Amino acid sequence: MTLEGTLDVTVTDxxxxxxxxxxxxxxxxxxxxFRNGCKADxxxxxxxxxxxxxxxTRMFTQVLSQADLDAGETTTFEATGDELEPGKYTAVGELNAANHDCTARAEFSV
Structure with a gap:
């Protein structure tokens, strides 16, 4: 089993x-x-x-859940961050599943 991740970042204001x-x-x-409502960090x-x-910076429901991901299938997790000062940053996205790992990184600027 192999999970591969890609991370996209858009910045508005x-x-x-x-x-x-x-x-x-x-x-x-x-x-x-998943052990709580946060499916990706x-x-x-x-x-x-x-x-x-x-x-x-957020609170999440304490509920167990699961999601099926078939071979070749993709799923997307989204979140909005807090306002940042101008500069260059690296974003890290991590699947928050208890039984599988997947991490992706992306450079972005504000």
Missing amino acids: GVPTFELTVENTGPDDVTLQ FAVEDSETERWRLTN
Whole structure:
């Protein structure tokens, strides 16, 4: 089983919006298991220093859930960050599943 991620970042008025797309590139279907309402976490780094993280600034429901991802299928998780000062940043998107890992990074500027 292989999950591959891509991260897209758009910025409007200094506020980043993140889209983590996760693709099941393996031959088998997978079931993603989540421990809370946060299905993907996003962070913003500036020269290796973390400046913002979704799970540090939001609250999520405490509910178990799962999602099936068939072979070749993709799913996208979205979030909006907090306003950032002008500069160059690295965004990190991480699948928040208990049983599978997937991380993607993207450079962006404000």
